[in-house]
Protein backbone atom coordinates (compact mmCIF):
# COMPACT_ATOMS: atom_id res chain seq x y z
CA UNK A 303 0.00 0.00 0.00
CA UNK A 304 1.48 3.38 -0.95
CA UNK A 305 1.80 6.15 1.52
CA UNK A 306 -0.77 8.37 -0.19
CA UNK A 307 -3.46 5.66 -0.03
CA UNK A 308 -2.76 5.17 3.65
CA UNK A 309 -3.40 8.86 4.34
CA UNK A 310 -6.82 10.24 5.13
CA UNK A 311 -9.11 11.28 2.30
CA UNK A 312 -9.05 14.87 3.48
CA UNK A 313 -5.27 15.07 3.23
CA UNK A 314 -5.37 13.57 -0.23
CA UNK A 315 -7.99 16.11 -1.26
CA UNK A 316 -5.83 18.91 0.06
CA UNK A 317 -2.79 17.57 -1.82
CA UNK A 318 -4.78 17.15 -5.02
CA UNK A 319 -6.28 20.61 -4.69
CA UNK A 320 -2.84 22.10 -4.05
CA UNK A 321 -1.47 20.28 -7.07
CA UNK A 322 -4.31 21.49 -9.29
CA UNK A 323 -3.84 25.01 -7.95
CA UNK A 324 -0.12 24.97 -8.64
CA UNK A 325 -0.63 23.57 -12.16
CA UNK A 326 -3.28 26.22 -12.79
CA UNK A 327 -0.94 28.89 -11.48
CA UNK A 328 1.87 27.61 -13.71
CA UNK A 329 -0.44 27.61 -16.74
CA UNK A 330 -1.65 31.09 -15.89
CA UNK A 331 1.95 32.29 -15.58
CA UNK A 332 2.80 30.68 -18.92
CA UNK A 333 -0.16 32.44 -20.51
CA UNK A 334 0.90 35.69 -18.84
CA UNK A 335 4.28 35.50 -20.52
CA UNK A 336 2.67 34.96 -23.91
CA UNK A 337 0.62 38.21 -23.82
CA UNK A 338 2.35 40.67 -26.14
CA UNK A 339 0.72 43.91 -24.98
CA UNK A 340 2.36 45.06 -21.71
CA UNK A 341 -0.78 46.80 -20.43
CA UNK A 342 -2.89 43.70 -21.08
CA UNK A 343 -0.20 41.62 -19.37
CA UNK A 344 -0.49 43.82 -16.26
CA UNK A 345 -4.27 43.44 -16.28
CA UNK A 346 -3.94 39.67 -16.46
CA UNK A 347 -1.31 39.70 -13.73
CA UNK A 348 -3.82 41.57 -11.62
CA UNK A 349 -6.23 38.64 -12.07
CA UNK A 350 -3.90 35.77 -11.28
CA UNK A 351 -1.88 37.04 -8.35
CA UNK A 352 -3.48 36.07 -5.07
CA UNK A 353 -3.70 39.45 -3.31
CA UNK A 354 -5.38 42.67 -4.33
CA UNK A 355 -3.27 44.70 -6.73
CA UNK A 356 -3.61 48.38 -7.42
CA UNK A 357 -3.33 48.16 -11.19
CA UNK A 358 -2.15 51.63 -12.10
CA UNK A 359 -0.27 50.35 -15.12
CA UNK A 360 -3.21 50.20 -17.49
CA UNK A 361 -4.87 53.42 -18.64
CA UNK A 362 -8.39 53.16 -17.24
CA UNK A 363 -10.51 55.96 -15.83
CA UNK A 364 -12.94 55.17 -13.01
CA UNK A 365 -13.68 58.79 -12.07
CA UNK A 366 -16.89 59.05 -14.07
CA UNK A 367 -18.43 55.70 -13.31
CA UNK A 368 -20.96 56.95 -10.74
CA UNK A 369 -22.19 59.74 -13.01
CA UNK A 370 -22.40 57.42 -16.00
CA UNK A 371 -24.20 54.85 -13.93
CA UNK A 372 -26.77 57.36 -12.74
CA UNK A 373 -27.42 59.09 -16.05
CA UNK A 374 -26.72 56.42 -18.66
CA UNK A 375 -26.21 52.81 -17.62
CA UNK A 376 -29.21 52.59 -15.30
CA UNK A 377 -31.49 54.19 -17.90
CA UNK A 378 -30.85 51.89 -20.83
CA UNK A 379 -33.84 49.97 -22.09
CA UNK A 380 -33.12 47.88 -25.13
CA UNK A 381 -35.65 47.57 -27.92
CA UNK A 382 -36.03 44.93 -30.59
CA UNK A 383 -34.15 47.21 -32.95
CA UNK A 384 -31.12 47.05 -30.63
CA UNK A 385 -30.83 43.33 -31.25
CA UNK A 386 -30.54 43.86 -35.00
CA UNK A 387 -27.59 44.95 -37.12
CA UNK A 388 -26.75 48.63 -36.71
CA UNK A 389 -25.99 49.90 -40.19
CA UNK A 390 -23.85 51.46 -41.45
CA UNK A 391 -21.27 49.84 -39.17
CA UNK A 392 -19.41 53.13 -38.56
CA UNK A 393 -22.46 54.67 -36.89
CA UNK A 394 -26.00 55.49 -37.92
CA UNK A 395 -26.46 59.10 -39.02
CA UNK A 396 -28.85 59.87 -36.12
CA UNK A 397 -25.88 59.19 -33.82
CA UNK A 398 -23.11 60.64 -35.96
CA UNK A 399 -24.96 63.98 -36.01
CA UNK A 400 -25.00 64.58 -32.22
CA UNK A 401 -21.54 63.01 -31.86
CA UNK A 402 -20.17 65.43 -34.44
CA UNK A 403 -21.92 68.32 -32.73
CA UNK A 404 -20.01 67.34 -29.60
CA UNK A 405 -16.71 66.88 -31.49
CA UNK A 406 -17.11 70.29 -33.07
CA UNK A 407 -17.21 71.84 -29.59
CA UNK A 408 -13.72 70.56 -28.85
CA UNK A 409 -12.12 70.36 -32.26
CA UNK A 410 -12.56 73.36 -34.56
CA UNK A 411 -15.99 73.61 -36.07
CA UNK A 412 -15.80 72.12 -39.55
CA UNK A 413 -16.18 68.40 -39.08
CA UNK A 414 -18.94 67.24 -41.38
CA UNK A 415 -21.08 64.54 -39.75
CA UNK A 416 -22.04 63.08 -43.13
CA UNK A 417 -18.57 62.83 -44.62
CA UNK A 418 -15.76 63.11 -42.08
CA UNK A 419 -16.59 61.04 -38.98
CA UNK A 420 -16.46 57.29 -38.61
CA UNK A 421 -17.09 55.40 -35.39
CA UNK A 422 -14.78 52.43 -34.84
CA UNK A 423 -14.08 49.77 -32.23
CA UNK A 424 -11.90 51.96 -30.02
CA UNK A 425 -9.19 54.47 -30.81
CA UNK A 426 -7.06 51.48 -31.81
CA UNK A 427 -9.63 50.56 -34.45
CA UNK A 428 -9.56 54.13 -35.77
CA UNK A 429 -5.76 54.09 -36.02
CA UNK A 430 -5.72 50.75 -37.79
CA UNK A 431 -8.49 51.74 -40.19
CA UNK A 432 -6.57 54.90 -41.02
CA UNK A 433 -3.47 52.86 -41.84
CA UNK A 434 -5.51 50.51 -44.05
CA UNK A 435 -7.19 53.47 -45.73
CA UNK A 436 -3.87 55.03 -46.63
CA UNK A 437 -2.54 51.68 -47.82
CA UNK A 438 -5.62 51.05 -49.91
CA UNK A 439 -5.32 54.52 -51.44
CA UNK A 440 -1.70 53.86 -52.39
CA UNK A 441 -0.30 56.50 -50.02
CA UNK A 442 1.42 53.83 -47.90
CA UNK A 443 2.46 50.30 -48.56
CA UNK A 444 3.26 47.51 -46.09
CA UNK A 445 6.81 47.95 -44.84
CA UNK A 446 6.62 51.76 -44.92
CA UNK A 447 7.87 53.59 -41.86
CA UNK A 448 5.81 55.43 -39.29
CA UNK A 449 7.54 58.06 -37.12
CA UNK A 450 6.54 57.91 -33.46
CA UNK A 451 8.01 60.51 -31.11
CA UNK A 452 9.15 58.48 -28.07
CA UNK A 453 8.03 57.69 -25.48
CA UNK A 454 4.69 56.57 -26.89
CA UNK A 455 1.69 54.41 -26.07
CA UNK A 456 2.80 50.82 -26.90
CA UNK A 457 -0.49 50.07 -28.66
CA UNK A 458 0.60 52.12 -31.67
CA UNK A 459 2.82 49.18 -32.52
CA UNK A 460 -0.16 46.82 -32.76
CA UNK A 461 -2.27 49.32 -34.66
CA UNK A 462 0.27 50.00 -37.37
CA UNK A 463 2.46 46.91 -37.49
CA UNK A 464 0.38 43.84 -36.69
CA UNK A 465 -2.13 43.81 -39.55
CA UNK A 466 -1.27 46.82 -41.78
CA UNK A 467 2.37 45.66 -41.82
CA UNK A 468 3.86 49.14 -41.43
CA UNK A 469 7.06 49.62 -39.48
CA UNK A 470 7.18 51.94 -36.46
CA UNK A 471 10.30 54.03 -35.87
CA UNK A 472 10.69 55.57 -32.39
CA UNK A 473 11.96 59.17 -32.63
CA UNK A 474 14.35 60.34 -29.89
CA UNK A 475 13.41 63.80 -28.70
CA UNK A 476 15.30 66.91 -27.51
CA UNK A 477 16.00 68.46 -24.12
CA UNK A 478 18.06 67.31 -21.14
CA UNK A 479 15.60 64.52 -20.46
CA UNK A 480 14.94 63.86 -24.18
CA UNK A 481 11.23 64.57 -23.74
CA UNK A 482 10.85 67.70 -25.89
CA UNK A 483 9.17 67.41 -29.27
CA UNK A 484 10.83 69.66 -31.87
CA UNK A 485 11.26 69.93 -35.61
CA UNK A 486 15.07 69.43 -35.39
CA UNK A 487 14.52 66.16 -33.47
CA UNK A 488 12.14 64.96 -36.17
CA UNK A 489 14.50 66.07 -38.92
CA UNK A 490 17.37 64.19 -37.31
CA UNK A 491 15.35 60.98 -37.11
CA UNK A 492 14.12 61.47 -40.67
CA UNK A 493 17.67 61.96 -41.96
CA UNK A 494 18.82 58.87 -40.09
CA UNK A 495 16.08 56.70 -41.63
CA UNK A 496 17.15 54.83 -44.73
CA UNK A 497 15.16 54.92 -47.98
CA UNK A 498 12.23 54.73 -48.44
CA UNK A 499 11.77 57.62 -46.00
CA UNK A 500 8.94 57.56 -43.41
CA UNK A 501 5.53 58.50 -44.78
CA UNK A 502 3.42 58.86 -41.66
CA UNK A 503 3.95 60.90 -38.48
CA UNK A 504 1.94 60.08 -35.37
CA UNK A 505 1.38 62.69 -32.67
CA UNK A 506 -0.29 62.12 -29.31
CA UNK A 507 -1.77 65.30 -27.89
CA UNK A 508 -2.23 65.50 -24.90
CA UNK A 509 0.66 63.15 -24.58
CA UNK A 510 0.63 59.64 -23.16
CA UNK A 511 2.72 59.15 -21.02
CA UNK A 512 4.30 62.62 -20.69
CA UNK A 513 1.08 64.47 -19.83
CA UNK A 514 1.83 67.58 -21.89
CA UNK A 515 -0.31 69.58 -24.31
CA UNK A 516 1.40 70.84 -27.45
CA UNK A 517 1.12 74.53 -28.31
CA UNK A 518 -0.62 75.46 -31.52
CA UNK A 519 2.63 76.96 -32.86
CA UNK A 520 4.58 73.76 -32.25
CA UNK A 521 1.82 71.66 -33.81
CA UNK A 522 1.75 73.96 -36.81
CA UNK A 523 5.55 73.82 -37.25
CA UNK A 524 5.62 70.05 -36.88
CA UNK A 525 2.72 69.55 -39.32
CA UNK A 526 4.23 71.90 -41.90
CA UNK A 527 7.53 70.07 -41.60
CA UNK A 528 5.84 66.71 -42.19
CA UNK A 529 3.64 68.01 -45.01
CA UNK A 530 6.77 69.39 -46.73
CA UNK A 531 8.12 65.85 -46.66
CA UNK A 532 4.92 64.63 -48.34
CA UNK A 533 3.96 62.77 -45.17
CA UNK A 534 0.52 62.22 -43.69
CA UNK A 535 -0.06 63.07 -40.03
CA UNK A 536 -2.33 61.46 -37.49
CA UNK A 537 -2.99 63.30 -34.28
CA UNK A 538 -4.32 61.05 -31.53
CA UNK A 539 -6.26 63.45 -29.28
CA UNK A 540 -8.04 60.82 -27.24
CA UNK A 541 -7.09 62.63 -23.97
CA UNK A 542 -8.22 66.07 -25.13
CA UNK A 543 -10.62 66.69 -22.22
CA UNK A 544 -8.17 65.27 -19.69
CA UNK A 545 -6.85 68.63 -18.51
CA UNK A 546 -5.60 68.14 -15.00
CA UNK A 547 -4.57 71.50 -13.57
CA UNK A 548 -7.73 73.53 -13.96
CA UNK A 549 -6.57 75.44 -17.05
CA UNK A 550 -7.23 74.20 -20.52
CA UNK A 551 -4.02 74.12 -22.56
CA UNK A 552 -5.32 71.91 -25.34
CA UNK A 553 -5.08 72.82 -29.03
CA UNK A 554 -6.26 70.40 -31.65
CA UNK A 555 -4.29 69.72 -34.78
CA UNK A 556 -7.46 70.78 -36.57
CA UNK A 557 -6.88 74.33 -35.30
CA UNK A 558 -3.54 74.72 -37.10
CA UNK A 559 -2.95 76.70 -40.30
CA UNK A 560 -1.32 73.56 -41.68
CA UNK A 561 -4.67 71.78 -41.39
CA UNK A 562 -6.47 74.63 -43.09
CA UNK A 563 -4.12 74.46 -46.06
CA UNK A 564 -3.90 70.66 -46.29
CA UNK A 565 -6.87 69.01 -44.57
CA UNK A 566 -6.61 65.82 -46.63
CA UNK A 567 -3.33 64.76 -45.09
CA UNK A 568 -4.01 65.46 -41.42
CA UNK A 569 -6.23 62.97 -39.62
CA UNK A 570 -7.68 63.00 -36.12
CA UNK A 571 -8.41 60.16 -33.73
CA UNK A 572 -10.70 60.57 -30.74
CA UNK A 573 -12.74 58.17 -28.61
CA UNK A 574 -14.71 57.69 -25.42
CA UNK A 575 -12.11 55.43 -23.82
CA UNK A 576 -10.21 57.97 -21.78
CA UNK A 577 -12.11 61.23 -21.25
CA UNK A 578 -15.41 59.37 -20.78
CA UNK A 579 -13.98 56.50 -18.74
CA UNK A 580 -15.36 53.91 -21.15
CA UNK A 581 -12.29 51.87 -21.99
CA UNK A 582 -14.25 48.63 -21.92
CA UNK A 583 -16.74 49.91 -24.49
CA UNK A 584 -14.14 50.33 -27.26
CA UNK A 585 -15.67 53.32 -29.03
CA UNK A 586 -13.39 55.44 -31.19
CA UNK A 587 -13.81 58.07 -33.89
CA UNK A 588 -11.74 58.56 -36.97
CA UNK A 589 -12.05 62.06 -38.41
CA UNK A 590 -10.63 62.48 -41.88
CA UNK A 591 -11.30 64.43 -45.04
CA UNK A 592 -9.17 62.09 -47.13
CA UNK A 593 -11.02 60.34 -49.95
CA UNK A 594 -8.85 57.26 -49.43
CA UNK A 595 -9.92 56.99 -45.81
CA UNK A 596 -13.57 57.73 -46.61
CA UNK A 597 -13.54 55.04 -49.24
CA UNK A 598 -12.39 52.25 -46.94
CA UNK A 599 -14.70 53.39 -44.16
CA UNK A 600 -17.80 53.80 -46.32
CA UNK A 601 -17.00 50.93 -48.65
CA UNK A 602 -18.00 50.89 -52.31
CA UNK A 603 -19.05 48.47 -55.06
CA UNK A 604 -16.06 46.22 -54.49
CA UNK A 605 -14.98 46.98 -50.95
CA UNK A 606 -16.75 46.14 -47.70
CA UNK A 607 -16.53 48.96 -45.16
CA UNK A 608 -13.63 48.28 -42.81
CA UNK A 609 -15.86 49.29 -39.92
CA UNK A 610 -17.79 46.07 -40.56
CA UNK A 611 -14.98 44.23 -38.74
CA UNK A 612 -14.92 46.57 -35.74
CA UNK A 613 -18.29 48.30 -35.77
CA UNK A 614 -20.25 50.63 -33.56
CA UNK A 615 -22.56 47.70 -32.93
CA UNK A 616 -26.16 48.09 -31.86
CA UNK A 617 -25.49 47.55 -28.15
CA UNK A 618 -22.83 50.24 -28.11
CA UNK A 619 -25.11 52.40 -30.20
CA UNK A 620 -27.81 52.10 -27.53
CA UNK A 621 -25.42 53.43 -24.89
CA UNK A 622 -24.04 56.12 -27.15
CA UNK A 623 -27.61 57.22 -27.93
CA UNK A 624 -28.36 57.57 -24.24
CA UNK A 625 -25.19 59.64 -23.87
CA UNK A 626 -25.58 61.94 -26.85
CA UNK A 627 -29.32 62.14 -27.54
CA UNK A 628 -31.85 63.70 -25.16
CA UNK A 629 -35.21 62.03 -24.48
CA UNK A 630 -36.92 64.44 -26.91
CA UNK A 631 -34.61 63.25 -29.70
CA UNK A 632 -32.52 66.40 -29.76
CA UNK A 633 -28.74 66.39 -29.14
CA UNK A 634 -28.13 66.11 -25.42
CA UNK A 635 -26.04 68.52 -23.37
CA UNK A 636 -25.10 65.68 -21.04
CA UNK A 637 -21.65 65.03 -22.61
CA UNK A 638 -20.75 68.70 -22.16
CA UNK A 639 -21.89 68.67 -18.53
CA UNK A 640 -20.09 65.38 -17.96
CA UNK A 641 -16.84 66.86 -19.26
CA UNK A 642 -17.25 69.87 -16.94
CA UNK A 643 -17.67 67.48 -13.99
CA UNK A 644 -14.76 65.42 -15.22
CA UNK A 645 -12.50 68.51 -15.24
CA UNK A 646 -13.15 68.96 -11.51
CA UNK A 647 -12.78 65.29 -10.63
CA UNK A 648 -9.57 64.98 -12.65
CA UNK A 649 -8.00 68.04 -11.09
CA UNK A 650 -8.79 66.80 -7.63
CA UNK A 651 -7.36 63.33 -8.39
CA UNK A 652 -4.27 64.90 -9.98
CA UNK A 653 -3.67 67.26 -7.04
CA UNK A 654 -4.11 64.52 -4.46
CA UNK A 655 -1.73 62.17 -6.25
CA UNK A 656 0.87 64.88 -6.87
CA UNK A 657 0.72 65.93 -3.22
CA UNK A 658 1.15 62.36 -2.02
CA UNK A 659 4.04 61.70 -4.43
CA UNK A 660 5.79 64.84 -3.22
CA UNK A 661 5.15 63.99 0.42
CA UNK A 662 6.67 60.56 -0.14
CA UNK A 663 9.62 61.91 -2.13
CA UNK A 664 8.79 59.96 -5.26
CA UNK A 665 10.03 62.09 -8.16
CA UNK A 666 8.06 62.43 -11.38
CA UNK A 667 8.78 64.01 -14.72
CA UNK A 668 7.86 67.71 -14.88
CA UNK A 669 7.52 67.99 -11.10
CA UNK A 670 9.77 71.05 -10.70
CA UNK A 671 8.66 72.81 -13.87
CA UNK A 672 4.99 72.02 -13.09
CA UNK A 673 4.79 71.28 -16.79
CA UNK A 674 2.60 68.19 -16.67
CA UNK A 675 -0.95 69.32 -17.04
CA UNK A 676 -2.91 66.82 -19.10
CA UNK A 677 -3.79 63.18 -19.77
CA UNK A 678 -4.08 60.71 -16.89
CA UNK A 679 -0.53 59.90 -15.84
CA UNK A 680 2.48 60.62 -13.71
CA UNK A 681 5.73 59.39 -15.18
CA UNK A 682 7.68 58.42 -12.07
CA UNK A 683 11.45 58.59 -12.19
CA UNK A 684 12.63 55.63 -10.13
CA UNK A 685 16.05 55.43 -11.79
CA UNK A 686 17.68 55.95 -8.37
CA UNK A 687 16.38 52.49 -7.39
CA UNK A 688 17.50 50.56 -10.45
CA UNK A 689 20.67 49.19 -8.90
CA UNK A 690 19.34 48.48 -5.42
CA UNK A 691 19.32 44.98 -4.03
CA UNK A 692 16.05 43.19 -4.85
CA UNK A 693 14.68 39.96 -3.39
CA UNK A 694 15.92 36.96 -5.39
CA UNK A 695 12.56 35.37 -6.22
CA UNK A 696 11.17 38.05 -8.55
CA UNK A 697 9.87 37.10 -11.99
CA UNK A 698 10.14 39.62 -14.83
CA UNK A 699 7.03 39.92 -16.99
CA UNK A 700 8.66 42.42 -19.37
CA UNK A 701 11.24 40.68 -21.49
CA UNK A 702 12.25 43.23 -24.11
CA UNK A 703 13.30 45.97 -21.73
CA UNK A 704 16.16 46.68 -19.31
CA UNK A 705 15.81 43.84 -16.79
CA UNK A 706 16.71 46.03 -13.81
CA UNK A 707 13.63 48.09 -14.66
CA UNK A 708 11.49 45.00 -15.25
CA UNK A 709 12.53 43.50 -11.89
CA UNK A 710 11.96 46.76 -10.05
CA UNK A 711 8.45 46.71 -11.52
CA UNK A 712 8.01 43.09 -10.42
CA UNK A 713 9.21 44.05 -6.95
CA UNK A 714 6.64 46.84 -6.64
CA UNK A 715 3.91 44.51 -7.87
CA UNK A 716 4.84 41.90 -5.29
CA UNK A 717 5.85 44.00 -2.33
CA UNK A 718 3.66 47.09 -2.75
CA UNK A 719 0.78 45.39 -4.58
CA UNK A 720 1.02 48.11 -7.23
CA UNK A 721 1.50 47.50 -10.92
CA UNK A 722 2.95 50.30 -13.04
CA UNK A 723 3.86 50.35 -16.71
CA UNK A 724 7.67 50.28 -17.11
CA UNK A 725 9.01 53.12 -19.27
CA UNK A 726 10.94 50.71 -21.48
CA UNK A 727 7.62 49.45 -22.83
CA UNK A 728 6.96 52.98 -24.08
CA UNK A 729 10.47 53.52 -25.46
CA UNK A 730 11.53 55.97 -22.76
CA UNK A 731 15.03 57.32 -23.41
CA UNK A 732 16.60 55.68 -20.34
CA UNK A 733 15.56 52.98 -17.84
CA UNK A 734 13.91 53.75 -14.51
CA UNK A 735 10.70 55.49 -15.58
CA UNK A 736 7.32 54.03 -14.64
CA UNK A 737 3.92 55.29 -15.75
CA UNK A 738 1.34 55.61 -13.00
CA UNK A 739 -2.24 56.09 -14.20
CA UNK A 740 -3.92 58.07 -11.43
CA UNK A 741 -7.44 57.67 -12.86
CA UNK A 742 -7.28 53.87 -12.89
CA UNK A 743 -8.53 53.61 -9.32
CA UNK A 744 -10.25 55.84 -6.78
CA UNK A 745 -8.14 58.74 -5.43
CA UNK A 746 -8.09 57.02 -2.00
CA UNK A 747 -6.70 53.84 -3.51
CA UNK A 748 -4.17 55.75 -5.60
CA UNK A 749 -2.95 57.50 -2.45
CA UNK A 750 -2.68 54.15 -0.71
CA UNK A 751 -0.79 52.77 -3.71
CA UNK A 752 1.67 55.68 -3.53
CA UNK A 753 2.18 55.00 0.18
CA UNK A 754 2.82 51.35 -0.61
CA UNK A 755 5.32 52.23 -3.34
CA UNK A 756 7.16 54.57 -0.98
CA UNK A 757 7.29 51.95 1.78
CA UNK A 758 8.59 49.30 -0.62
CA UNK A 759 11.22 51.60 -2.10
CA UNK A 760 12.38 52.57 1.40
CA UNK A 761 13.15 48.92 2.16
CA UNK A 762 15.61 48.60 -0.71
CA UNK A 763 19.26 48.56 0.25
CA UNK A 764 22.25 49.47 -1.97
CA UNK A 765 23.45 46.45 -3.96
CA UNK A 766 26.89 46.43 -2.30
CA UNK A 767 25.59 46.51 1.30
Ligand SMILES: Cc1ncc(COP(=O)(O)O)c(C=O)c1O
Pocket residue numbers: 361423424425426427455457506510538540573575581584585586
Ligand atom coordinates in the same frame (compact mmCIF):
# COMPACT_ATOMS: atom_id res chain seq x y z
C1 LIG B 1 -2.87 57.55 -27.04
C2 LIG B 1 -3.83 56.41 -27.08
N1 LIG B 1 -4.51 56.14 -28.19
C3 LIG B 1 -5.37 55.11 -28.27
C4 LIG B 1 -5.57 54.29 -27.19
C5 LIG B 1 -6.48 53.09 -27.33
O1 LIG B 1 -7.77 53.42 -27.26
P1 LIG B 1 -8.88 52.27 -27.33
O2 LIG B 1 -8.75 51.48 -26.07
O3 LIG B 1 -10.12 53.06 -27.46
O4 LIG B 1 -8.57 51.44 -28.51
C6 LIG B 1 -4.87 54.51 -26.01
C7 LIG B 1 -5.06 53.61 -24.86
O5 LIG B 1 -4.35 53.62 -23.89
C8 LIG B 1 -3.99 55.60 -25.94
O6 LIG B 1 -3.31 55.87 -24.83
